[in-house]
Amino acid sequence: MPLSRSNSCVDIDFTLRRTFKKTSFRPLQREVIVAALEGQDVFVQAATSFGKSLCFQLPAVIDHGITIVISPLLSLMTDQVNALRLAGIRAGTINGNTSFEEKKDLLRDLATGHPLTRLLYVTPEQCSSDHFRKHLSTVYDQQELARIAVDEAHCISEWGHDFRPSFKQLCWFRESFPDVPVICLTATATAQVRRDIISTMGLEESKTKVFTMTTSRTNLHYEVRFKCDEEDHFEDFLAWLKSTHRRRAEDPQRRTQLDKKQERVDNVPGIIYAITRNDCESIAARLRSNKIGAKPYHAGLTTQEKNETLQRWVNNEEGYDVIVATTAFGMGIDKENVRFVVHWSIPKSFEGFYQEAGRAGRDGKASLCIMYYSREDRDRAFKRIANDKKEASNLTARMKSLQALINYCEETNSCRHALICQYFGELTMPQCDYACDWHKDSKALKRAKKNGLQSEEWVSTQRDMGRFDDGWDGYD
Ligand SMILES: Nc1ncnc2c1ncn2[C@@H]1O[C@H](COP(=O)(O)OP(=O)(O)OP(=O)(O)O)[C@@H](O)[C@H]1O
Numbered sequence: 001m002p003l004s005r006s007n008s009c010v011d012i013d014f015t016l017r018r019t020f021k022k023t024s025f026r027p028l029q030r031e032v033i034v035a036a037l038e039g040q041d042v043f044v045q046a047a048t049s050f051g052k053s054l055c056f057q058l059p060a061v062i063d064h065g066i067t068i069v070i071s072p073l074l075s076l077m078t079d080q081v082n083a084l085r086l087a088g089i090r091a092g093t094i095n096g097n098t099s100f101e102e103k104k105d106l107l108r109d110l111a112t113g114h115p116l117t118r119l120l121y122v123t124p125e126q127c128s129s130d131h132f133r134k135h136l137s138t139v140y141d142q143q144e145l146a147r148i149a150v151d152e153a154h155c156i157s158e159w160g161h162d163f164r165p166s167f168k169q170l171c172w173f174r175e176s177f178p179d180v181p182v183i184c185l186t187a188t189a190t191a192q193v194r195r196d197i198i199s200t201m202g203l204e205e206s207k208t209k210v211f212t213m214t215t216s217r218t219n220l221h222y223e224v225r226f227k228c229d230e231e232d233h234f235e236d237f238l239a240w241l242k243s244t245h246r247r248r249a250e251d252p253q254r255r256t257q258l259d260k261k262q263e264r265v266d267n268v269p270g271i272i273y274a275i276t277r278n279d280c281e282s283i284a285a286r287l288r289s290n291k292i293g294a295k296p297y298h299a300g301l302t303t304q305e306k307n308e309t310l311q312r313w314v315n316n317e318e319g320y321d322v323i324v325a326t327t328a329f330g331m332g333i334d335k336e337n338v339r340f341v342v343h344w345s346i347p348k349s350f351e352g353f354y355q356e357a358g359r360a361g362r363d364g365k366a367s368l369c370i371m372y373y374s375r376e377d378r379d380r381a382f383k384r385i386a387n388d389k390k391e392a393s394n395l396t397a398r399m400k401s402l403q404a405l406i407n408y409c410e411e412t413n414s415c416r417h418a419l420i421c422q423y424f425g426e427l428t429m430p431q432c433d434y435a436c437d438w439h440k441d442s443k444a445l446k447r448a449k450k451n452g453l454q455s456e457e458w459v460s461t462q463r464d465m466g467r468f469d470d471g472w473d474g475y476d
Pocket of ligand 1: 022023024025026029046047048049050051052053054186187333334358362
């Protein structure tokens, strides 16, 4: 039986202000929320930091019943649940880290058929459990299942960069609860991935309200810096960071501002993405020996160590300015003043690069995204994908995405923002106010590429000699 909806008189602006403490909607947030409240199936693709979570959280607060949010990211679930609870909203999560007691309470709440919980965050694996499904059916029978929200929906598609087989089973929701609306959200979907998500979820394309917004983040400054194995780019990065600290210290006006806010001159928060755990440890140690507060973050550390590092970094504590991380530190990080994201070498996919770079500048202020690129790293990246047993199923898609990222790095005739929008199939090109290396100085960019990269001949000889092993032991 369909859930009856009577939202016409609900003031969503009031809820935005009262519950979420925001003064206004960002462009298109209102339209998405209205479509969701009307009971339509919705697909949202919007840039990193757009504010996608609000698009299902606000309807969940207004609507009668419970919203089930499916997310692959444990840390994100915990963060969002904590934030919702602080706002006075009943929210919970059932995942591998949930205590037995809490899980029992949440399941008991579901079993009543009239749950008090408004938003329940779960993993896709949880949704496959018969026990959990039975509870959801009870809620559905009582007409209390308001909506299904699938966050990071690109994980559904084999054409997506982060495909998770467990997401494929989510079609169960439409099959079992045909009249419960679904909202899928992602920052990264090509047209093919979008179609795949909609059909895999069992939604009808013609009846799904699709919102695709630009992926462009105009406050991010994109730069590719060329390198080769024979040169250590640590010094290049350190010189840039130190010059940033110097500029903050030497500008009297800036200095006064910082002093007023009791902010340290060297608190320029950033993330460096590296491939291996060893790289994370050694880059962080080198930075520390150069008086930069840097900490490693990777799956080899204990949960307690990782949580502590994350918390102290979020709080801008001294000694925790720069996180040197593997991809274990990724989607879902919502610290607003990240001033730079550096890719120490090329990551495994275009979408991964966009997501990770998207952790920068979430407060809308100018922030720098540097990618260090070498042809030797390019070859290692291909090798890693070919050898990655865990994700063998979508090899073609992953190779294609990596190739697109390589093209992005090697391109010296186009704006970086335009290249990103093109990749995601956008037809209108974004504005770029000198916010990429090509716009800043295209001639210098060409020169840097010519001088910085090894020739293809040299690289292929080294490859034939088996010189490109990097001690990689699987993605974290
Ligand atoms: N209307 C709004 N006004 C002010 N801040 C907002 C608004 N909507 C969302 N935000 C804030 O923007 C930040 C980013 O939101 P959110 O985490 O939902 O982004 P996202 O679109 O999921 O990004 P990503 O894909 O990068 O994780 C959050 O801190 C959120 O509180």
